[in-house]
Amino acid sequence: MINHEAAIPGWNLALRLFLELASFAAFGWAGWELAGGGIVGVLLAVVLPVAAMAAWGTFAVVGDPSRSGKAPVPVPGWLRLVVEYAVFGGACVLLAAAGAVVLAVVLAALNVLHLAFAIPRTRWLLRQG
Numbered sequence: 001m002i003n004h005e006a007a008i009p010g011w012n013l014a015l016r017l018f019l020e021l022a023s024f025a026a027f028g029w030a031g032w033e034l035a036g037g038g039i040v041g042v043l044l045a046v047v048l049p050v051a052a053m054a055a056w057g058t059f060a061v062v063g064d065p066s067r068s069g070k071a072p073v074p075v076p077g078w079l080r081l082v083v084e085y086a087v088f089g090g091a092c093v094l095l096a097a098a099g100a101v102v103l104a105v106v107l108a109a110l111n112v113l114h115l116a117f118a119i120p121r122t123r124w125l126l127r128q129g
Contacts, residue, residue, distance in 0.1 A: 088111045
């Protein structure tokens with residue numbers, strides 16, 4: 001078995017971390033904006049990123065070195081990719097829906113760049129159950 005992390009450039013791992021944090025922030029900001037502020041805006045600004053973080057941190061593939069190898073709720077690789085694409089893609093969609101179209105496009109482009117250089121990890125995940 002190859003170590004898929006060794007095949008991913010360090011700058012891309014840093015980009016992935018940035019994309020995770022930016023996505024969580026986008027969920028919160030978009031929740032606030034789409035609700036028009038107020039109590040519902042505060043609620044969505046908290047609940048949306050917390051839900052995304054919970055899914056991100058909970059559903060993992062056993063042995064994934066990009067996630068310490070631990071899996072609170074073990075899932076097959078394809079399902080982990082669904083979670084990641086839902087968070088990364090969902091952030092782009094929410095940003096666009098909230099009116100930050102340029103930011104959504106930039107975030108989407110950075111996601112495509114990340115995925116282009118993370119092909120070894122994607123292949124590894126797809127081979128995991």
